[in-house]
Amino acid sequence: MVASDRGQVLLLGGLAIAIVFLTAIPLSNSLVVTESASTxxxxxxxxxxxxxxxxxxxxxxxxxxxxxxxxxxxxxxxxxxxxx
Structure with missing residues (x-):
């Protein structure tokens, strides 16, 4: 029972980290593009x-x-x- 709970926690933690990175990368890229396109x-x-x-x-x-x-x-x- 403890081993399966630990696996679920690791899976959810990995998924949360992946979501954070996948949303942070496009946001930071849009900031760089906006900054370089200034007039x-x-x-x-x-x-x-x-x-x-x-x-x-x-x-x-x-x-x-x-x-x-x-x-x-x-x-x-x-x-x-x-x-x-």
Whole structure:
């Protein structure tokens, strides 16, 4: 009688530990995923990308405005002057 009771206690204890681990793992994983998906780190990246894009647009606009669109030689000269 004592041996079967001990087996049942071990079985229920093992089952309880398994349930605790099986619920703790997905919960901790969801916390890690939520933490890594936060937008606080990406705001700076978006701002710097927007600044780079605006700089490229200004450079292209300057290049087009200073070049003579009717002659290819003038355009090539403007490109060479701009890239120096």
């Amino acid at each position: 606080s780190e990406t705001v700076g990246d978006i701002d710097s990308a927007a600044e780079r894009e605006a700089g490229v647009e200004r450079g292209i606009r300057t290049l087009i405005n200073t070049s003579d669109n009717r002659r290819l030689a003038a355009l090539n000269r403007s490109v060479r002057n701009f890239t120096r």
